[in-house]
Every structure is written in structure tokens, then in C-alpha cells.
Amino acid sequence: MHASLSASTLTGNTAIAAGTGPLAIEAIGLVKRFDGVTAVDGVDLAVPQGAIYGVLGPNGAGKTTTLRMLLGIIDPDAGVRRVFGHERPHDVARLIGYLPEERGLYPSMKADEAIAFLGALRGVPLTEGRRRGRELLEEHGLGHAADRTIRQLSKGMAQTVQLLGTLVHRPRLVVLDEPFSGLDALNQGKLEKMIRRMAAEGTTVIFSTHVIAHAERLCEGVAIIAGGKVPYAGSVDAARDRIPAQVRLETHAEDGRWRDALPADARREGRYWLFSLPESGIEPLLRALIEGDAGILSLSIERAGLHDAFVHIAGEAAARALEEETPTEQAR
């Protein structure tokens, strides 16, 4: 018998159980309307401290508006938001780092000054901010650019400078709005590493993205946003578990008694039979296949990916919108 059992995308993510551990961010029933249009409609979120959390959804779904409400940039029309237990996010502004979707710095500022200025906004004295800025630039291979003005830097370098400015005050919560957009593959990889390192140091990282792959690789928890609502918020594992694992079976025998053991949703695709893993588990099925002389050539159990979970939860239309936005990024 050639049976290979595999869970194709084990990430080692840990489940996030609501109500366990202190929360960095909590949102209950957030609502925001613009000129009569409901942009965010009753969003609930719970982001544990130290987690990497993704807000996943297509453009226009309400991700940025949600993040802006969480940060106190705009106030919700209804609902409650708490950051480290504070209902007014500005009260804990020194603990938060924020990289907006639309990056921007003063073009005439030098790189180290720009970082120091962003730090000063969060309470770091200017001299200290400049020193830390230089250190950070050195660490990230941009030491040579410390005295260059922002307008003299490439777009990627300027983005890195802004990201470093987001971190210069050593925040406990980092909010990144579409941090991967505009970055090439190399820099996306660097950013992923940086996010993992921050989380390892105990910093909570929440980022919005419309690229499922990033969320799947990085996040312990996700909130799926579509049409201003959050149909799902919880651990990535739990999201994937919403779809039963798929069994892929290849047999030597074309027909026989074993066929009766296949579930009702079994379908043939080329050499393979595909069907959902029965609720009773794989062992009774295996037994039936062997006893029915199926002649198993291979059998694998494929756990649903986050993309499948997204389609299942948010619907085909939202998934299509997500895919249409950045087909190249999706391919990564």
C-alpha cells in the first residue's frame, strides 16, 4: 500500500481563543458611515498582545477605515474600541507605531531627521530619535543614506525609512496598513522577517492586506473583512478548519466494492478521487478501501488553505475582488 498522509500547509500557528490573555486591541460593534454610506458595519475584533494579526479583505472592504478607527484617527459612529484597554487611542499613542497605506515623509528632511521627527511625535526627544534613527538605518543597510534627504532616496529606501520611523519609539503595538504593497519580492521578504522578529520580541503586529499569502505565512489570527462586515475573526487554523480537509485518493482498481465506501461528494479528477474527509475520520475509510480491494496507490489529506477558507467565508465575489487586485502578489 502506498499511502501518504500529508497536511500540506502546516504553519505552526497557534489558535487564538477569544478571551484568553490580555488584548492589545479590542473592537466591539464598530460602525462608520460616510455621507450615508456605511463603510464599516459592526466590526468586532480581539487582537491578543504579542500576536501577528491580519486584517484581510479586498480594497474598499473597510480595512483602512477600521484601522483608522482603532488608532483614533477617526471616531466610530457606533461601537467601542480599546487599545491596551484605553477607549481613546491617543492616550496610548506612545505605545503605538503606525505605517499608513499611503506612505509619505517630508521630502526636504534628511533620513535620520525624518525618523527622529516620527519618534518625536511619539515622545522620543529629538537627539535621542536621531541617534536611534542612525542606528536603525545602519542595522537595515541604509547607514550611508542617513544624511540624504528623502527626495534623494529611492521609493523603496524612503519606505524603509518610514517603517523605521514607525518603530523608532519601540512601540508595543505596530499597525501596518497594506505594508507589502509597492515592495519588491526581496523587500517583502525582509519585511516579513522584521514582522516575525517584532512579534518574537513581544510586540503586537496588526496589518491589513489583500494578499492572502502574506496573512497565511505570518498571522496567528485574521479578521476577514468584506463589505464593511467581519464574517470571520479568529485564528488562521480555525478559519481553515471551517472547510473539511480534502482527501485525494489514487487506486489501482477502477471499480469494486470499495467504491461503496467513498463519501457522497466524491468526484473523479483524472486519476484521482477527491472528496471531503468524512467526519468519522480517515481510519474507517482506509479499512473499507483495503477490505474492498481498492489497491491504494496514494492517499493524501489536504487541509484547506486560507484562500479556500476566505472563499468559503467571504464568498466568491470577495475572493475574485481580492485576486483581481494583485495577481502577481497573489502568486508569491
Place this chain on the structure above:
Amino acid sequence: MNPHQPTATEQSRLSLVRAAYVVARRDFRAILFSKAFLFFLLGPVFFGLVSVGAASIGRKAAENREPPVLAVAMEPGDAAAIERAGKRLAPLIDLPSMERVDAVAGDPARILDDSARNFGAVLTGTLDKPRLIGTEERIERWKGEVALAAAAARGSGTNYPEVAIQPVATSGASKKSARVGTATGALTLLFLLTMLLAGMVMSNLVEEKANKIIEVLAAAIPMDAVFLGKLVAMLAVSMVGIAVWGGIAGLVLTMGGNGIGPLPTPAVGWALFAALFLVYFAMAYLLIGSIFLTIGAMVPTVRDVQTLSMPATMLQLGVFFLATYATSDLGSPVETGAIAFPLSSPYAMVSRAAQEPALWPHVAALAWQALWVIVFVRFGARLFRRRVMKSGPQGARPKKRWGRATPA
């Protein structure tokens, strides 16, 4: 408290003042060390010319509104005769208007010093030997007219009496006229400075919006602090400009002082007047600047800011005209209205400082103006947050109304 929760020290945020200081420091340095600031300093060349012209027009206008009067302090018979003659000649010749005063009690110097009246000169003596007392400039101007009127009063159209003249250093009319001139000049200068400098604020937040840094600011500190910081930075830049221009003006006055002659002293004295001028400039700047900043913050592009600058200038002109109109009419309902209306209040009070020595109205007016600065800044910041800080890229908005956006 949960051990994982941030400590009290960590929770503290930047105070409004400190947050505003961070913004102001950045703006101040950015402007001061820019090349454009040199061009900005060249402003007073044009500026000085306009001020001098406007002050001169204002002075003439003030005289036309309230022309000086000739006080007739003669014996009742002569006084009545010359008054009648004056009325007879008035349609034919431009004579000063005359008003009889008590010849016995009327000490000419006291009559001239009466700031409640606008006497340009005092006529004493008799119809045969009239005596004209007043400032040199004024009696020289009126000497001929007085001789003509005296001759007509005596019934002799050709035999003009010799008018004795007695110049005095100043008179109520000339002092009042000079103070009105000082008031109008100061008001005009204040207007021009505010117009030049406050207009710059309008495009101030466009930079942040164009650079997309506004969202970083809004996430880190209250929008009130951003507004306040920007206003204070521009005010500080303006003060640097005023110090430079004032220094140059002082140098010019020192070098050419004799040719220019003595400047009319304002009612509160020069030192206090200069201090009040600066404080009222700051208030006028903050008041109009906070409105301009809000308007400018609401529009997405520099082009829109330029389009809006015309109605904004019109608003300033309206305020200027209101205050100018009230200048020569202290205590009138118009002046009270100009003082009460926040935008014209600093102008009206500068005018008052030039003409009235009382100080308590300034204390009250400054408190009133400061209150409105706070109201304007808070309202502007709130409006900005409500209308502009919505969502979606700024570039996706051109077909929509200001601030409308698609949620992202």
C-alpha cells in the same frame, strides 16, 4: 492591573502643548531654512510702499470725515458778525466751519487741547485786529480765510485786516488728527502684515496632505495640536520677518530721521503701542489664520487653495474696511461691533490704542480674542477630522465633493 498592560508612565501621551511644539518646530525650521524664506523677506519693499500710500489716504479720509473747526473766542458782537459773514461766504469759498466758544473762560490752549472737540485753531481779538492761535501749519492755511471773513464782517470787501498769528506746538484737532493717522497707519500695517502672512497658512496643510504625512500626524497626536503647531510655527516665522523688517525700518528712520520729522505719539505711548501692536498682530494672525488653515486643509490641491485665496482676501478686506470705518468714530456702535466681531477686533483695538489711553479694554479684548482663537482652532481641527480624514487615497477623489471618499 494586569502585568501585561502598559504602565502608567508608558500610557502617558504627549501633551497638547508639547505635541504642538513638535509640529511647530518642524515647520519653523523647514520654512526658516528654505531658500523661499529669502524671497519672503523681500516682501516689505512692496509692502512699505503700499502701507505709506494707504496711511496717507486714510489720514485724508479721516480729515474729510471730521474736518477741523475754527473756535471763535471773540466778543459776542464780533463773534456773531464773523459767523454770519462766514455763512454768507461759505457757498463762494471754502472756509473752515466756525463755532463760538466762551471768550472769557476760553483759554485758547485749553480749547485746543480739548480732545472731545476737533478745533483746528482759535480766533480771538477783534474784527479789526483778529488773532489766530493754532498749529503753525493750520494757522498758515486759515490766515487768509480769516482775514476775508473779518473784512466781510466789518462790511468792507477790500480792506483786509492784518491777522496776528500765534503758533502753538499742537492742538486737540492736530493731536486727534495725528492719532487718527497713527491709528489708520497701524491698522493698515496690521492688515497688510496679516494678509501677507496669514494667507501663507492656507496652503500649509496641503503639503502634509500631498506628502501623505497627515495620517501619521493624526494617528500620533490630536489634530488640535497639528493645527495649533502649524499656526504657531507660521506666527513665529512671521515674527522673524517682522523683526527683520522692523529692524530695517528702524535703521531707515534713524538715518533719515530729520527728514521724516517726529511721528505722532499714540495715546498709550510708543512702547506700549508697539507691544500691543505685536500682540494684536498675533491675535489677528491666529484668528484669520485658523480659518484659512481650515479652509486650506479641506481642499485637496494647491490649485484649489489658489482659487480660494480670492474670497479669503475679500473677507480680510471686509474686516479691514469695518475697522477703518470705526477708527474715527470711537465709542460708536460701529466701533463696538468691530471690537466684538472676533476677526475685526484686533484691528479695531489697535486703532483704539492709538487714540485712547485706557488699558482695561485691551485686557478684555485680548481675552475675548484668545477665546475665539481656541474656538476656531478646535472647530477647524474637528471639521478637518470629520471631512478630510476619512479613507481611501486622496487621488481617488477628484470627481467627488471635498472630503468625500470611498472607504478602503
